[in-house]
Amino acid sequence: MPVLPPLATADDLLTAGATGTPEQLALALRRASARVRKYTRQTISLIENETVELGGGERALRLPQYPLVLDVEHPLTVVEVAEFGGVDFTVLEDRDYSRLGNELTRGYAYWRTPTRMMGWPRSRVRGVWAPKVRVTYSHGYVEVPEDIFDVVLDLATMNLTNPENLRTVSIDDYSRTFASETIGGARLTAEHKDDLRSYRRSAFSVAPS
Structure with missing residues (x-):
C-alpha cells in the first residue's frame, strides 16, 4: 500500500486558526491522521486497484x-486461488x-438447486469460498468526509496547542493549564x-452499497 497522505492540508489547518511552522503543521496533521485511521481501521483516502489476499472458507x-x-x-x-x-x-x-x-456471498443455501454458484470445482464444499481469495479493488473517498475532516483538524490543533506536552505554564502572574488530552x-x-463511529470497521461491518 502506498504512503497515505494526511486527511487535511496545512492550509486547512491555518484557516481553522492553528499556528505553527510548516514542519509543526505537517507533523500535527500526520499524527492526527494516523490516530483517526487507527481508530477507524480504514485508509479513508482513495486507494486504487489494490490487490489483497483474504481467507475464505465461508459463504460470506x-x-x-x-x-x-x-x-x-x-x-x-475476485479470484479463488487454487490449492496444490x-x-x-x-x-x-x-x-x-x-x-x-x-460483503461478497458465494452460492446459495444448501437446500437450493445446485448450480455453478454452489462452488467450483465440484470437489469443493458447495456454497463457500475457496480457502484463499485474491481480490483487486478500489476503496476510500475522493474527498474526505466533513466529519472526519473536522476531527483531524481539531486533533491537529490540539497537538499544536501544546507541542512540548506541558501540564502548566507560568510566566510572571500568568498561568495556563493545558487539557489532559494534549499531554x-x-x-x-x-x-x-x-463522530467517527459510523466509519469504524469491525468484524461484522457491512458497508452499504
Missing part, C-alpha cells in the same frame, strides 16, 4: 476497506457470487470517537 467474504469504488476504471476482480498446483478461478458478480456493499500527544476524545 468481507472486503476490509470501504466504501468500494466501482466503475470502468476501478473494476472489482491447481488452476485459479476468476469469479463474476451475479453469476458466481452476490454483493451487498463490501503526551493529543488523543481522540469521546466526542471525536462518536
Whole structure:
C-alpha cells in the first residue's frame, strides 16, 4: 500500500486558526491522521486497484476497506486461488457470487438447486469460498468526509496547542493549564470517537452499497 497522505492540508489547518511552522503543521496533521485511521481501521483516502489476499472458507467474504469504488476504471476482480498446483478461478458478480456493499456471498443455501454458484470445482464444499481469495479493488473517498475532516483538524490543533506536552505554564502572574488530552500527544476524545463511529470497521461491518 502506498504512503497515505494526511486527511487535511496545512492550509486547512491555518484557516481553522492553528499556528505553527510548516514542519509543526505537517507533523500535527500526520499524527492526527494516523490516530483517526487507527481508530477507524480504514485508509479513508482513495486507494486504487489494490490487490489483497483474504481467507475464505465461508459463504460470506468481507472486503476490509470501504466504501468500494466501482466503475470502468476501478473494476472489482475476485479470484479463488487454487490449492496444490491447481488452476485459479476468476469469479463474476451475479453469476458466481452476490454483493451487498463490501460483503461478497458465494452460492446459495444448501437446500437450493445446485448450480455453478454452489462452488467450483465440484470437489469443493458447495456454497463457500475457496480457502484463499485474491481480490483487486478500489476503496476510500475522493474527498474526505466533513466529519472526519473536522476531527483531524481539531486533533491537529490540539497537538499544536501544546507541542512540548506541558501540564502548566507560568510566566510572571500568568498561568495556563493545558487539557489532559494534549499531554503526551493529543488523543481522540469521546466526542471525536462518536463522530467517527459510523466509519469504524469491525468484524461484522457491512458497508452499504
